[in-house]
Amino acid sequence: MRFDLSVLVPHLGFLASGAMLTAAVCGLALVGSVVLGMAVAIARTSSGGWARRAAYAYVDLFRNVPFIVQLFFFYYGLPEIGIYIDAFTTGVIALSIAGGAYASDAIRAGILAIDNGILEAAEVSGLSKRVTFTRIVLPIALRTSVRPLGSVLINMILTSSILSTITLNELTGQAKIVASDTFRPFEVYFVLLVVYAALTYLVSIGIALLHRRLNRDLMGQVS
Amino acid sequence: MLNVENVRKTFGAVTVLDGVNLTVKPGEVVSVLGSSGSGKSTLIRCINGLERLDGGRITVDGFDVSRPKELAEARKRSGTVFQLFNLYPHMTALRNITLAPIEVLKRPKAEAEAEGRALLASVGLEDRADAYPAQLSGGQRQRVGICRALAMKPSYLLLDEVTSALDPEMTAEVLNILAKLAGNGTTMVFVTHEIEFARQISDRIVFLEKGVLLVDLPTRDFFAQDGGLAQPRVAQFLSKMRKD
Numbered sequence: 318m319r320f321d322l323s324v325l326v327p328h329l330g331f332l333a334s335g336a337m338l339t340a341a342v343c344g345l346a347l348v349g350s351v352v353l354g355m356a357v358a359i360a361r362t363s364s365g366g367w368a369r370r371a372a373y374a375y376v377d378l379f380r381n382v383p384f385i386v387q388l389f390f391f392y393y394g395l396p397e398i399g400i401y402i403d404a405f406t407t408g409v410i411a412l413s414i415a416g417g418a419y420a421s422d423a424i425r426a427g428i429l430a431i432d433n434g435i436l437e438a439a440e441v442s443g444l445s446k447r448v449t450f451t452r453i454v455l456p457i458a459l460r461t462s463v464r465p466l467g468s469v470l471i472n473m474i475l476t477s478s479i480l481s482t483i484t485l486n487e488l489t490g491q492a493k494i495v496a497s498d499t500f501r502p503f504e505v506y507f508v509l510l511v512v513y514a515a516l517t518y519l520v521s522i523g524i525a526l527l528h529r530r531l532n533r534d535l536m537g538q539v540s
Numbered sequence: 541m542l543n544v545e546n547v548r549k550t551f552g553a554v555t556v557l558d559g560v561n562l563t564v565k566p567g568e569v570v571s572v573l574g575s576s577g578s579g580k581s582t583l584i585r586c587i588n589g590l591e592r593l594d595g596g597r598i599t600v601d602g603f604d605v606s607r608p609k610e611l612a613e614a615r616k617r618s619g620t621v622f623q624l625f626n627l628y629p630h631m632t633a634l635r636n637i638t639l640a641p642i643e644v645l646k647r648p649k650a651e652a653e654a655e656g657r658a659l660l661a662s663v664g665l666e667d668r669a670d671a672y673p674a675q676l677s678g679g680q681r682q683r684v685g686i687c688r689a690l691a692m693k694p695s696y697l698l699l700d701e702v703t704s705a706l707d708p709e710m711t712a713e714v715l716n717i718l719a720k721l722a723g724n725g726t727t728m729v730f731v732t733h734e735i736e737f738a739r740q741i742s743d744r745i746v747f748l749e750k751g752v753l754l755v756d757l758p759t760r761d762f763f764a765q766d767g768g769l770a771q772p773r774v775a776q777f778l779s780k781m782r783k784d
Contacts, residue, residue: 434622434624438620438627441590443640444640444643
């Protein structure tokens with residue numbers, strides 16, 4: 318067989334629309350998983366009670382179940398009990414919930430790494446727990462967890478390809494259609510490999526730059 | 541008045557403070573000497589409420605630090621400067637100083653910043669207001685730490701080995717500031733290993749040994765042969781520190 322990428326030219330717009338959908342789903346799910354991860358990290362570092370136990374149960378559950386099973390449960394299972402959610406929303410919610418479990422780990426580690434002396438300084442100066450958390454703990458924790466959160470995002474981009482199984486035609490879904498239309502799976506999936514690799518590579522560069530920028534004032538800090 | 545009455549503090553089986561009594565009157569500078577592990581830092585941490593007492597009572601201007609409802613008032617009256625600075629690493633020097641006045645004392649931002657800048661100027665850091673802690677030298681960081689404590693206008697300044705993490709040159713920077721503060725009537729409890737400096741600025745010197753307050757004397761008497769030096773442990777400590 319002949320390797321000929323030019324057969325894909327008529328389908329580039331179609332594939333690009335899939336890539337845009339991937340970006341949209343992942344963008345929204347990133348926000349969702351960081352917000353959820355933050356809430357869960359707060360609960361996990363809190364001093365006990367049902368919130369802490371619920372947070373641990375959530376993290377353990379969603380990290381130990383295959384993503385495709387979670388997705389099918391939301392998309393094919395919930396309608397049986399009368400809950401209908403469209404494919405796009407289901408994708409965003411499922412990725413947010415799965416990503417949130419990992420994001421909470423990253424943020425929790427950032428919270429636990431904060432030097433206790435800094436918290437004592439806040440405490441003796443009379444700052445309330447709320448102010449200490451929102452002004453000191455969270456900003457420091459988010460800065461230090463930028464890199465691990467970046468891994469969560471990259472994982473999310475990769476995992477989003479599974480959304481094609483619930484009729485959401487993001488990049489992988491569109492590619493499947495092009496492959497069956499053109500009978501050229503080798504070229505199509507070759508392009509898909511390159512595009513995903515390029516996408517995640519660009520994201521990781523972006524994260525490295527963001528990390529450096531956010532932590533520029535912390536560089537050289539004697540811990 | 542800062543009152544420490546018969547305070548006991550234990551960590552597990554170890555008694556760190558064993559019936560300590562201490563009174564600090566407004567305007568006084570009291571230095572706390574003693575070898576490492578004698579309980580000096582723990583005493584400071586009991587006064588600012590970071591450690592729970594196992595016995596006795598500490599009141600700051602009448603507010604009991606062991607009573608949760610009074611602790612906030614007690615803390616408003618004391619400011620702590622830490623050995624390792626403990627600045628907020630993600631905030632500029634100025635923000636480090638203004639955070640608590642704005643959040644706790646509800647001071648208007650502009651006022652708090654003007655006062656913060658004035659404080660920085662008083663320690664020779666007027667041009668470093670926008671620098672982050674990591675961009676400052678150790679001595680500069682500690683001067684910011686002192687400003688942060690002073691910004692709350694405390695009645696008592698608690699200094700916990702504030703020069704122990706600094707080299708001699710930076711130590712001198714910080715001690716100069718403290719001498720100035722002592723000169724204008726700031727009340728201080730000064731936990732330190734800087735014996736000569738303590739002698740210059742203190743009204744009184746107390747000596748802790750294994751959690752017991754062995755000596756509490758006016759500075760001149762502390763260094764007199766028939767005063768503090770009559771205590772063998774004090775004499776031994778002073779001669780050892782001077783040799784080092």
